[in-house]
Amino acid sequence: MKVLFATAEAAPFIRTGGLGDVAGALPKALKENKVECAVILPLYADMKAEFRNSLQFVGSTTVALSWRNQYAGVFKSAVDGVEYFFIDNEYYFKRKGLYGHFDDGERFAFFSKAILEVLPLIGHFPDVLHVNDWQTALVPLFLDCFYREVAEYKNIKTVLAIHNIEFQGCMDKSVIGDIFGIPESHSAIAEYRNDANMLKAGIEASNKVVTVSPTYSVEILDKFYSYGLDNILEARKYKLSGIVNGIDVNLYNPKSDKALFKNYDYRNYGQKKENKHGLQALLGLPVCDKPLIGMVGRLTTQKGIDLVLAVIHEILEKDVQLVVLGTGDWKFENALQEVAKQYPTKLATAIYFSGDIASKIYGASDLFLMPSKFEPCGLSQMIAMRYGSIPIVRETGGLKDTVIPFDPVEGTGVGFTFKSYNAHDMLDAINRSLACYGDSKLWRNGVVKNAMKQDFSWKKSAKEYIELYESL
Numbered sequence: 001m002k003v004l005f006a007t008a009e010a011a012p013f014i015r016t017g018g019l020g021d022v023a024g025a026l027p028k029a030l031k032e033n034k035v036e037c038a039v040i041l042p043l044y045a046d047m048k049a050e051f052r053n054s055l056q057f058v059g060s061t062t063v064a065l066s067w068r069n070q071y072a073g074v075f076k077s078a079v080d081g082v083e084y085f086f087i088d089n090e091y092y093f094k095r096k097g098l099y100g101h102f103d104d105g106e107r108f109a110f111f112s113k114a115i116l117e118v119l120p121l122i123g124h125f126p127d128v129l130h131v132n133d134w135q136t137a138l139v140p141l142f143l144d145c146f147y148r149e150v151a152e153y154k155n156i157k158t159v160l161a162i163h164n165i166e167f168q169g170c171m172d173k174s175v176i177g178d179i180f181g182i183p184e185s186h187s188a189i190a191e192y193r194n195d196a197n198m199l200k201a202g203i204e205a206s207n208k209v210v211t212v213s214p215t216y217s218v219e220i221l222d223k224f225y226s227y228g229l230d231n232i233l234e235a236r237k238y239k240l241s242g243i244v245n246g247i248d249v250n251l252y253n254p255k256s257d258k259a260l261f262k263n264y265d266y267r268n269y270g271q272k273k274e275n276k277h278g279l280q281a282l283l284g285l286p287v288c289d290k291p292l293i294g295m296v297g298r299l300t301t302q303k304g305i306d307l308v309l310a311v312i313h314e315i316l317e318k319d320v321q322l323v324v325l326g327t328g329d330w331k332f333e334n335a336l337q338e339v340a341k342q343y344p345t346k347l348a349t350a351i352y353f354s355g356d357i358a359s360k361i362y363g364a365s366d367l368f369l370m371p372s373k374f375e376p377c378g379l380s381q382m383i384a385m386r387y388g389s390i391p392i393v394r395e396t397g398g399l400k401d402t403v404i405p406f407d408p409v410e411g412t413g414v415g416f417t418f419k420s421y422n423a424h425d426m427l428d429a430i431n432r433s434l435a436c437y438g439d440s441k442l443w444r445n446g447v448v449k450n451a452m453k454q455d456f457s458w459k460k461s462a463k464e465y466i467e468l469y470e471s472l
């Protein structure tokens, strides 16, 4: 079986979040299961020179977008036997940052059309085109509108993966004709509530829709989670399912992670302490053995930062330290930095993006706080567990699917959870986790052991994706 994985970002080339991680790991796992999987993404100016210089030129063609005819060059590279193809167009992609430009709709409509246009050039006509999020959600519609008459395209099946329904690619509806070039016969598919909506077009036009955890696939049928698309999804429930993401267990491995002060695994869990002391010294906190709570992630409402701020004094008045790494809404960044000034011995903030510090926090922390309002899958809680940092999470989306609550009587479970989006319920979960931490035997032989022994590799999920492709 041949699969083409279309994405706006892919590790190790360029990545800003979870989608990049998935695009770096799932294709490899599919390949290990004998699926011929290639990946296609834009060639951004922001890609590091070391990768840029290793690319090979494949060829070029022209992509029609309504009345425009745009150049599309194709470059390629390979990682672990998986081929990565890059669409080159300097007008669209020689810019700072991947997203957030005024013409993102046009940029990713171009990329989506280019994916289909270059199939003969790359010599990879897939059985399944797996597209991801709003940036490539127009591919199934373009396929139906412009390519189905061509023999090689006739039987291509499409899967749309939704990594976060908050981002839909909405813009003025004039773009449907003037930029996307969608004929009037099909324009209603790309329109929703009097706007153009790229994700909605993908939900309608693809053969299957998959979210990155089973719980999220049910949650988005509810208005609280759907960002307006619940009725569209409800009508297409028959093709909706959820498969939880894995993580790259070679990359995220406390035994070999070079960013750590001291490598360790479950057997020598005691050495984890050296990472705590190293991080405390690095971030200017007193070096001690107090329980350390870590947070790594975008500082946005999605991640539950408002809950943390609502009870931040109650948290910091406990005998704990808290370390937060992240960037996002300036109001959350500022608020955290202000509190850090009041509690210099208890709270350290790192308001930037650093994979190195992220690893150090996973390695140093005893507890990992992730009280998300919604969480399509979440990778951070899985990485944390692998590093023996026990998650405290709200039971939503992928957090609910991956963090089974610890039961001290049965000795089962991997973390501490709460249900309602409520700061004091979160505080209660923190209290329960600290009580457990205080019982060192129960801690190490119970919850830490369970968490560190979990298999978060892509093996199981890759098989579920293959079943999904085969069902098509």
Ligand code: ADP
Pocket: 016, 017, 018, 019, 021, 296, 297, 298, 325, 326, 327, 352, 353, 354, 355, 356, 358, 377, 378, 379, 380, 381, 383
């Ligand atoms: P999302 O994709 O919603 O941002 P995920 O939990 O799925 O959240 O993935 C976030 C990934 O990005 C994790 O690998 C996490 O470690 C990493 N990450 C988030 N913020 C930062 C940061 N400021 N510095 C380094 N890594 C970060």
